[in-house]
Amino acid sequence: MRFLIIALFLVYTSVAENIMCYQTAEKNATMCPDPAEGAAAPTKCFGPTFSVLGGVTNSTYGCGECPTDAAKDACVTCDGAADSACNPEIITADNYECYDYSYNAEKGVFAIQKDPITCHRKNGTDVHCNKPGVNATETYTSNDKGCGPCTNTTAVAENIMCYQTAEKNATMCPDPAEGAAAPTKCFGPTFSVLGGVTNSTYGCGECPTDAAKDACVTCDGAADSACNPEIITADNYECYDYSYNAEKGVFAIQKDPITCHRKNGTDVHCNKPGVNATETYTSNDKGCGPCTNTTAGVCVACDETRCNSAVTVTAFLLPLAALLYTLF
Numbered sequence: 001m002r003f004l005i006i007a008l009f010l011v012y013t014s015v016a017e018n019i020m021c022y023q024t025a026e027k028n029a030t031m032c033p034d035p036a037e038g039a040a041a042p043t044k045c046f047g048p049t050f051s052v053l054g055g056v057t058n059s060t061y062g063c064g065e066c067p068t069d070a071a072k073d074a075c076v077t078c079d080g081a082a083d084s085a086c087n088p089e090i091i092t093a094d095n096y097e098c099y100d101y102s103y104n105a106e107k108g109v110f111a112i113q114k115d116p117i118t119c120h121r122k123n124g125t126d127v128h129c130n131k132p133g134v135n136a137t138e139t140y141t142s143n144d145k146g147c148g149p150c151t152n153t154t155a156v157a158e159n160i161m162c163y164q165t166a167e168k169n170a171t172m173c174p175d176p177a178e179g180a181a182a183p184t185k186c187f188g189p190t191f192s193v194l195g196g197v198t199n200s201t202y203g204c205g206e207c208p209t210d211a212a213k214d215a216c217v218t219c220d221g222a223a224d225s226a227c228n229p230e231i232i233t234a235d236n237y238e239c240y241d242y243s244y245n246a247e248k249g250v251f252a253i254q255k256d257p258i259t260c261h262r263k264n265g266t267d268v269h270c271n272k273p274g275v276n277a278t279e280t281y282t283s284n285d286k287g288c289g290p291c292t293n294t295t296a297g298v299c300v301a302c303d304e305t306r307c308n309s310a311v312t313v314t315a316f317l318l319p320l321a322a323l324l325y326t327l328f
């Protein structure tokens, strides 16, 4: 008899421990009220759901099963507990907008959709948009129509960065126009010691169609740095060129000096034929810059403007050496 009383007491206390649910009527997570006479105590909580594209569904929160008049798929239940509500209130933060893309099979590109998509988010989560990267294949579709972070970690890439004349800086390339592919290359001018910097602007994508021939080149873009950094030059300088005079068997200096270009941070150098230069030898870059032929005595370099003049050539006995060369 005593055991039966204890057993009944235990049953009573376990039943009496009501679950806790967030309840719209209470505007809080509180203990569910005792069931009506003859009804079972609730074991579940109900409430709305959240999705990035739809936001919070139109449902109230409460104890027990979803109301019978709840809109289809607007209400879900969860297993109740005594110490916390399994259906906490869904707090949202301000909506934001992203763009969706669809694959245009005819043009072979991902085309941006004209109207932005409204994206919902829970309080405490950040704003994120996603879009197809350069490696997305035609079967790719954006996660949540462009709302939220990337879920495909292989296909997606950030915009590349290029030096852009319009921005006067290396900055991220703008999103492509509707129907256009995101750029994967940067373009810009080239540099040569004899020609300097070619006449080209800098930017994202392929070279402009009106660019002068050979004035513009492209490079493979990257997300973290511009592959087409601005070419900064320093003051030009001058050097002399030489040509082999077969009749006299010597290298003859050319009358007019050559204008040499250089990038900022590089030194002035001139070069000229040395005593061991043979008749087929030609100066590197018409005498501008350092020697490139490292065979002993073939090339001599110096480091001031016009430093490779005729006066220094005679000091190397070049005419004599050349004369001896022709005798044998």
Ligand SMILES: *[C@@H]1O[C@H](CO)[C@@H](O)[C@H](O)[C@H]1NC(C)=O
Residues within 6 Å of the ligand: 026, 027, 028, 029, 030
């Ligand atoms: C909600 O409940 C918590 C504890 O459960 C309480 O501290 C708070 O004051 C309640 N808020 C409202 C609005 O009833």
Ligand SMILES: *[C@@H]1O[C@H](CO)[C@@H](O)[C@H](O)[C@H]1NC(C)=O
Residues within 6 Å of the ligand: 058, 059, 069, 070, 071
């Ligand atoms: C939300 O649901 C209630 C009742 O189910 C309905 O009266 C109301 O019109 C709905 N609101 C929206 C915005 O759908």
Ligand SMILES: *[C@@H]1O[C@H](CO)[C@@H](O)[C@H](O)[C@H]1NC(C)=O
Residues within 6 Å of the ligand: 091, 123, 124
């Ligand atoms: C939103 O989240 C922040 C921290 O993430 C919190 O401080 C704030 O109280 C939350 N707002 C609401 C309405 O719950």
Ligand SMILES: *[C@@H]1O[C@H](CO)[C@@H](O)[C@H](O)[C@H]1NC(C)=O
Residues within 6 Å of the ligand: 133, 134, 135, 156, 157
């Ligand atoms: C595209 O895929 C290739 C090959 O897997 C990879 O080398 C390249 O880095 C990818 N491009 C980007 C922008 O991630």
Ligand SMILES: *[C@@H]1O[C@H](CO)[C@@H](O)[C@H](O)[C@H]1NC(C)=O
Residues within 6 Å of the ligand: 135, 136, 137, 138, 139, 140, 152, 153, 154, 155
């Ligand atoms: C990611 O996208 C690539 C290219 O569109 C596709 O081949 C791959 O199956 C995708 N991966 C996942 C996990 O969806």
Ligand SMILES: *[C@@H]1O[C@H](CO)[C@@H](O)[C@H](O)[C@H]1NC(C)=O
Residues within 6 Å of the ligand: 167, 168, 169, 170
């Ligand atoms: C160029 O960009 C760098 C960082 O990317 C920034 O520090 C610098 O101020 C920018 N310069 C101009 C002229 O916009």
Ligand SMILES: *[C@@H]1O[C@H](CO)[C@@H](O)[C@H](O)[C@H]1NC(C)=O
Residues within 6 Å of the ligand: 199, 200, 210, 211, 212
């Ligand atoms: C550079 O190119 C632009 C456009 O291609 C042209 O208008 C301009 O005359 C060119 N300048 C020189 C110095 O060639």
Ligand SMILES: *[C@@H]1O[C@H](CO)[C@@H](O)[C@H](O)[C@H]1NC(C)=O
Residues within 6 Å of the ligand: 232, 264, 265
């Ligand atoms: C040229 O290079 C020097 C160091 O090599 C640097 O301090 C300077 O800022 C550069 N000038 C320009 C215009 O980039």
Ligand SMILES: *[C@@H]1O[C@H](CO)[C@@H](O)[C@H](O)[C@H]1NC(C)=O
Residues within 6 Å of the ligand: 276, 277, 278, 279, 280, 281, 293, 294, 295, 298
């Ligand atoms: C360097 O110059 C010598 C003499 O003119 C020539 O025989 C040799 O082929 C040159 N070497 C190179 C790497 O051009």
Ligand SMILES: *[C@@H]1O[C@H](CO)[C@@H](O)[C@H](O)[C@H]1NC(C)=O
Residues within 6 Å of the ligand: 274, 275, 276, 296, 297, 298
């Ligand atoms: C020219 O070549 C010869 C034979 O290889 C070598 O002995 C001599 O040192 C060279 N001359 C100079 C100035 O390096």
